[in-house]
Amino acid sequence: MSSRLTSGNPLMGFVHRRRRGAELFLLVLSLVVGVGGYAAVGLGVEGHVPADIVGYGGWLAALCLVCHVVVRIFAPYADPVLLPIVAALNGVGLAMIHRIDLANLAQNEDAQTFARDQLLWMTVGVVLFIAVLVVLRDHRRLQAFTYTSGLAALVLLIMPLLPVIGTEIHGARIWINVGPMSFQPGEVAKVCLVIFFAGYLVLHRDALALAGKRFAGIDFPRGRDLGPVLAMWLVSLGVLVFQRDLGSSLLFFGLFLVMLYVATERPGWLVVGTALFAAGSYVGYLLFGHVQERVDAWIDPFHSDNAFQIIQGMYGMAWGGLVGRGLGQGDPTLIPFSYSDFIIAAMGEELGLTGVMALILLYGVIVERGLRTALVCRDAFGKLVATGLAVTFALQVFVVIGGVTKLIPLTGLTTPFMSYGGSSLVANWAIIALLLRISDQARRPLPDLSGPTDDDATQVVMLR
Amino acid sequence: MNKPIRTMSIFCMALFVALLVNATYLQYLQADDLNSRNDNKRVRDAEFSRERGAILVRGDSVAESRPVDDEFEFQRVYTQPKRYAHLTGYYSYTYGRNAIELTQNDILSGSDPRLFVNRVVDLFGNSQPKGGDVSLTVDPKAQQAAYDGLRALGRNVEGAVVALDPSTGAIQAMVSSPSYDPNALASHDLSKVQQAWERLESDPDRPRLNRAIQEVYPPGSTFKLVTAAAALSSGQYEPDSIVPGGTRLDLPQTDTDLVNENGSDCGGKKITLTDALRVSCNVSFGYLGMTLGADTVREQAQKFGWGDKYLDDLNGQVESRFPEDPDAPQTALSAIGQFDVAATPLQMAMVTAGIANGGTVMKPYLVDEVRSPDLETLEKASPEAYRSNAVSSSVARDLTQMMIEVVDRGTATTAQIPGMKVAGKTGTAQSSPERPPYAWFVSFAPADDPQVAVAVLVEDAGVERDAISGSGLAAPIAKRVMEAVINR
Numbered sequence: 001m002s003s004r005l006t007s008g009n010p011l012m013g014f015v016h017r018r019r020r021g022a023e024l025f026l027l028v029l030s031l032v033v034g035v036g037g038y039a040a041v042g043l044g045v046e047g048h049v050p051a052d053i054v055g056y057g058g059w060l061a062a063l064c065l066v067c068h069v070v071v072r073i074f075a076p077y078a079d080p081v082l083l084p085i086v087a088a089l090n091g092v093g094l095a096m097i098h099r100i101d102l103a104n105l106a107q108n109e110d111a112q113t114f115a116r117d118q119l120l121w122m123t124v125g126v127v128l129f130i131a132v133l134v135v136l137r138d139h140r141r142l143q144a145f146t147y148t149s150g151l152a153a154l155v156l157l158i159m160p161l162l163p164v165i166g167t168e169i170h171g172a173r174i175w176i177n178v179g180p181m182s183f184q185p186g187e188v189a190k191v192c193l194v195i196f197f198a199g200y201l202v203l204h205r206d207a208l209a210l211a212g213k214r215f216a217g218i219d220f221p222r223g224r225d226l227g228p229v230l231a232m233w234l235v236s237l238g239v240l241v242f243q244r245d246l247g248s249s250l251l252f253f254g255l256f257l258v259m260l261y262v263a264t265e266r267p268g269w270l271v272v273g274t275a276l277f278a279a280g281s282y283v284g285y286l287l288f289g290h291v292q293e294r295v296d297a298w299i300d301p302f303h304s305d306n307a308f309q310i311i312q313g314m315y316g317m318a319w320g321g322l323v324g325r326g327l328g329q330g331d332p333t334l335i336p337f338s339y340s341d342f343i344i345a346a347m348g349e350e351l352g353l354t355g356v357m358a359l360i361l362l363y364g365v366i367v368e369r370g371l372r373t374a375l376v377c378r379d380a381f382g383k384l385v386a387t388g389l390a391v392t393f394a395l396q397v398f399v400v401i402g403g404v405t406k407l408i409p410l411t412g413l414t415t416p417f418m419s420y421g422g423s424s425l426v427a428n429w430a431i432i433a434l435l436l437r438i439s440d441q442a443r444r445p446l447p448d449l450s451g452p453t454d455d456d457a458t459q460v461v462m463l464r
Numbered sequence: 465m466n467k468p469i470r471t472m473s474i475f476c477m478a479l480f481v482a483l484l485v486n487a488t489y490l491q492y493l494q495a496d497d498l499n500s501r502n503d504n505k506r507v508r509d510a511e512f513s514r515e516r517g518a519i520l521v522r523g524d525s526v527a528e529s530r531p532v533d534d535e536f537e538f539q540r541v542y543t544q545p546k547r548y549a550h551l552t553g554y555y556s557y558t559y560g561r562n563a564i565e566l567t568q569n570d571i572l573s574g575s576d577p578r579l580f581v582n583r584v585v586d587l588f589g590n591s592q593p594k595g596g597d598v599s600l601t602v603d604p605k606a607q608q609a610a611y612d613g614l615r616a617l618g619r620n621v622e623g624a625v626v627a628l629d630p631s632t633g634a635i636q637a638m639v640s641s642p643s644y645d646p647n648a649l650a651s652h653d654l655s656k657v658q659q660a661w662e663r664l665e666s667d668p669d670r671p672r673l674n675r676a677i678q679e680v681y682p683p684g685s686t687f688k689l690v691t692a693a694a695a696l697s698s699g700q701y702e703p704d705s706i707v708p709g710g711t712r713l714d715l716p717q718t719d720t721d722l723v724n725e726n727g728s729d730c731g732g733k734k735i736t737l738t739d740a741l742r743v744s745c746n747v748s749f750g751y752l753g754m755t756l757g758a759d760t761v762r763e764q765a766q767k768f769g770w771g772d773k774y775l776d777d778l779n780g781q782v783e784s785r786f787p788e789d790p791d792a793p794q795t796a797l798s799a800i801g802q803f804d805v806a807a808t809p810l811q812m813a814m815v816t817a818g819i820a821n822g823g824t825v826m827k828p829y830l831v832d833e834v835r836s837p838d839l840e841t842l843e844k845a846s847p848e849a850y851r852s853n854a855v856s857s858s859v860a861r862d863l864t865q866m867m868i869e870v871v872d873r874g875t876a877t878t879a880q881i882p883g884m885k886v887a888g889k890t891g892t893a894q895s896s897p898e899r900p901p902y903a904w905f906v907s908f909a910p911a912d913d914p915q916v917a918v919a920v921l922v923e924d925a926g927v928e929r930d931a932i933s934g935s936g937l938a939a940p941i942a943k944r945v946m947e948a949v950i951n952r
Contacts, residue, residue: 318498353491
């Protein structure tokens with residue numbers, strides 16, 4: 001990327017440019033996509049540009065600009081690509097949710113609408129985004145909250161199982177009632193878990209990395225060090241069993257495994273973890289009807305009683321073809337939950353393969369920017385948090401889009417920034433704020449040359 | 465820690481590549497399969513609201529799409545619903561398509577590859593894609609004569625008429641009775657459509673059944689044409705060869721004898737083959753069947769089309785059948801079109817048309833021409849031989865002469881047309897004592913230059929048992945159809 005050599009720091013070699021102007025330019029493009037999508041929906045469905053286009057577009061633009069200004073002031077060296085991509089995804093998602101609202105209203109005047117709520121949630125997300133950047137000036141402070149985060153994650157995961165506040169919606173017990181709203185604590189638990197894992201692994205990675213036996217060219221860990229892995233495995237299985245939430249279970253375990261591997265640099269953990277995962281999946285398949293239903297619907301949807309949704313999703317995407325029907329020209333209401341879990345199918349129908357590929361690539365770029373941040377980050381904790389957040393994101397996108405497009409069995413997860421759902425949207429804005437904070441730290445020129453820290457020394461050794 | 469982070473980058477990239485490849489498979493490679501599935505409401509809705517092409521008979525539409533002011537924008541209208549119901553079929557939102565609406569759907573809906581250029585033009589012109597027209601081979605006068613003829617026997621008469629052009633195989637008329645109104649199934653009022661469908665389904669007369677092709681019946685004495693063809697083709701018989709007549713034929717291995725209709729004696733103990741056909745002598749043909757053997761008769765039947773499917777333009781044509789391994793008495797009964805011999809009216813029309821066409825049976829077809837929405841001809845039917853030598857031309861000539869005798873001086877005088885030679889054969893088939901016999905008549909005219917071959921079946925006209933005969937019920941209908949074609 002854009003770096004230039006500076007002469008005063010022979011070890012780090014170069015200093016990153018701020019690139020805030022580039023961010024603003026990309027942000028304007030994103031707004032054109034988001035607001036343009038909203039206008040296209042109005043044109044496609046009603047034949048004219050929506051009456052509230054100025055108010056809506058203005059609000060969206062204001063949110064984006066506020067984000068940009070906050071980043072400019074509080075994280076000037078942060079990655080310039082992340083915010084525009086998120087703005088584009090959020091804008092396109094809003095346009096599609098609005099489009100599905102209109103279709104539902106056409107069928108039933110009293111139908112529930114989601115776009116307005118989603119815009120509100122986006123606002124809440126942006127507020128949290130700003131709060132994270134303003135309050136958290138250095139991500140390393142989070143390391144102090146390692147065990148607090150772990151406890152918080154546990155509480156958040158258990159909350160839906162409690163009576164009164166916990167509710168079961170569509171077969172998964174992953175919701176809690178907060179006043180008139182329902183909230184998915186698992187989305188926030190995800191972030192807490194990343195912080196907890198990173199803090200824990202930074203402290204224990206030497207023990208986990210160094211002790212062990214070598215077998216078949218791979219270093220395998222000691223038995224006693226398996227404790228935390230097994231604990232996490234059990235927590236994931238618990239999520240699967242008690243909350244019937246296949247997607248989160250897979251996500252949490254995958255996340256832990258990846259962070260463990262990155263912290264210890266030992267592929268042996270991946271082997272052990274994958275074996276545990278395979279065993280857990282197989283036992284889960286044998287024991288639980290809802291897992292079997294999902295797998296059967298995946299293997300042969302046209303001869304399964306539980307594949308209606310996935311078949312409708314596939315029909316929608318096939319109907320969209322290469323270039324799509326055009327916004328407002330398809331029939332996304334035929335797909336159950338096209339405004340939430342199945343929004344990518346609605347995108348596929350109206351924007352076509354071209355649109356779906358663009359969206360997948362945008363997600364891919366977010367992950368790439370997250371991992372790049374991890375690479376250039378100077379401290380182990382930041383590296384682990386950035387890797388964890390990026391990989392969570394990648395896994396979540398893979399699991400939900402792969403599930404909808406029948407690449408893997410369908411599991412319930414939200415499509416980040418596009419699906420309707422407050423908890424997911426707010427949590428993902430916070431994730432992006434954390435990534436920006438870490439990348440700001442990572443890309444910022446070193447304030448003084450008072451000698452490298454231990455981490456830097458380690459890094460230099462390994463670069464050889 | 466950078467090495468595992470790089471490894472994870474590659475892992476994540478693999479995940480995203482898998483998503484991209486899979487999306488391409490789903491939306492590009494697999495899309496056609498998914499779009500053509502029956503339960504795909506999306507495709508059905510889009511097709512249902514398209515301006516579908518018309519089904520034409522000699523330039524007049526019998527099915528067309530008219531603009532209406534509702535969510536589907538176009539209403540399918542059948543202008544002569546009952547007369548053409550089994551040819552046009554129906555186009556229903558709930559119950560799908562049938563007959564020409566089904567077999568020619570690609571053209572009618574506009575999704576045929578040959579209409580690709582039209583679709584692209586429509587796309588850029590921002591106009592809705594339109595379907596092409598399908599023109600049928602049907603002669604509207606013959607169709608009307610056939611329909612009116614059956615209806616004249618009673619409102620709920622069960623029967624069928626098929627008329628073929630012997631030299632091409634073009635279907636000039638095809639009527640099945642009772643008929644139904646396809647408009648009731650094409651309505652946009654879906655609850656009314658459901659009621660209409662359930663009424664049709666529960667009707668014991670099964671109006672949706674196309675009796676001309678979708679059901680087989682014992683052909684009775686009309687099958688004697690096949691037996692006679694087998695006898696003449698064997699080289700052992702000539703039209704004036706002497707065969708046994710009389711009142712009864714002893715059936716081996718049984719206590720019963722084969723007798724003639726009404727107990728007649730066929731005009732003597734020894735008669736010619738021509739006379740045997742003229743008076744429809746069961747004794748003679750039962751004897752011929754046993755002498756020739758079941759295999760010979762079956763092979764002759766297969767040459768005319770038994771055991772095969774040959775009609776592509778309509779769905780659901782069933783195969784006519786001849787018993788697998790009959791013993792001697794069963795062979796005798798089979799030779800006169802009883803026992804387990806069964807044929808569709810179309811099959812009997814093909815036997816007749818084959819004889820009329822000098823022994824060559826033409827492949828039957830109903831679609832004459834398909835046209836693009838801008839009236840450009842995309843495909844014109846070209847007649848093709850189905851069996852070029854079902855019988856030799858000399859046998860065909862002999863059979864024609866024998867059939868002329870049947871109409872001139874035999875059982876089918878009711879089919880005579882003044883100033884013209886008509887060749888025909890009657891049939892009255894018993895199936896079981898509980899139900900009335902089937903009345904058949906097959907014929908072609910003019911005998912020296914055949915322009916039309918007809919098969920008429922009256923399954924149940926609700927008349928007295930004694931009044932049921934091929935010559936009484938079926939031949940007059942055949943006569944009207946032949947006249948309609950020839951005097952056009």
